[in-house]
Amino acid sequence: MSFDAETASSETVIIHVGEALDFRNADDFKATFQEHVDEGVRQFILNFSDTEVLDSTGLGSIFSLYRAISPDDGKVAFADVSEPVQVVVQLTRTYKVFRQFPSVEAAREAFAE
Amino acid sequence: MAEHTILVVEDDSTVRELLKYRLGKHYEVYTATNGKEALDQIEETIPDLIISDIMMPKMDGFALQSALQADKNTRVIPFIFLTARADEEARQQGERKGVDDYITKPFDMETLLSRVERLLERIDMFQNQLDAEIGRDFSNRLLPDHTPDIDGYELDFHSESRQQGGGDLFDWTETEKGTYFLTIGDVMGKGLRAKFYAFSFLSYVRGTLHTLLEESTSPAALMGELNDMLLNDDVLEDTFATFLLFHWDPHAHTVTYANAGHCRPVLMTPDGATVHEHSDLILGLEEDITFSEVSLDLDPGTALLSYTDGLTEQHTQEGGMLGEDGVRDLAVDAYDDASSIQALLDGVLSQSASDSFEDDLLVVWLKRLAE
Missing domain, CATH: 3.40.50.2300 (Response regulator)
Known part of the structure; x- marks a missing residue:
């Protein structure tokens, strides 16, 4: 199962996380972002509007994305964060690293500035 | 597959x-x-x-x-x-x-x-x-075979391992001054890969602690060292871990700890239980970050409960997850029991949708006995 990724601009890609990002599909998520990282994309918006499940393997795959692009000042934004995702983000204090936006549109505007 | x-x-x-x-x-x-x-x-x-x-x-x-x-x-x-x-x-x-x-x-x-x-x-x-x-072999190596026996204290742990589980780890080290370092962690990921990384990481932590303790007994300083190691070690590349480091002094009756994004410990006294919110960023994500530490006084009858997310993420009969509040409430019920960990686990399972734990699970319970 692959992830729905949408090119917002030459610098920004939106990945729609869908219902679950966990140990079952974390490798697919990595393959999805890797393709864009290889093409030079350094800004990612993750849309969590439908996400019910984010386990530690799933979160780990997002960290891998961050590690891949942070040497080039890349950014990962969390958009429309659902309640289950918010719990994980709070516990691991990762809101210090991933900026959150109420919507994908708001994240796009912030990246475009 | x-x-x-x-x-x-x-x-x-x-x-x-x-x-x-x-x-x-x-x-x-x-x-x-x-x-x-x-x-x-x-x-x-x-x-x-x-x-x-x-x-x-x-x-x-x-x-x-x-x-x-x-x-x-x-x-x-x-x-x-x-x-x-x-x-x-x-x-x-x-x-x-x-x-x-x-x-x-x-x-x-x-x-x-x-x-x-x-x-x-x-x-x-x-x-x-x-x-x-x-x-199974890795899981066994991620745990100690016994805990220190200290007058006036009880230190126990319980671990359950699933084949598809992750890399929960627990270890303790005695310092030259008769104090103890307790390390509790969870290496992210599932299956053998996570267990292998947890094992490699714990080996490093064991080795590092012995060296670093000669210079500092600050959990926050040690946490910073561990973070740098995770970020710079080639073998452990792309490894992330939540981690708790306790420096426990059974003579001064204090615990000083740093928390890198791990499940927050619960402190229990005869008056009730509180979740200690102090926490910093998870290990392995960002370079050059500083960690902080807090000290807790262990008055007679105080217990400190630490655990991994296998406990909070256990599904309840209502369909949700047990969560931090659920753990805290059950810890209060288990506090007076002679075998607190077992009472806690029984309490969790009595509320669970399933009759066993769904994921890897680690529970560490440190208690200063009432005088």
């Missing part, structure tokens, strides 16, 4: 395409037209199974099979011969070379499919048994 890959080696294009089409419904199939091409393909990707014709130009099936037998990396790939040479001589030659199966043309496709399925099932079974055994 990842799809199995099958390499079909056949010079007759009709048979080759037919096999590719039928096997392709269940497996990832790639093809070669002779033994030489097959060896090139295998160098790129090692298949889970090979189905090969015998009579082929350039390099025949027997030569291919001999070449694979000569290399330890390819010797164990299951091999099925498919051939028109139904005579006994060819069959015996095939069997002498240790072939897994031998199917003569014209063959019945359903028979071939069922034999392929059976062979791959057998491999999966062996692999699963081996993984389970290695996983």
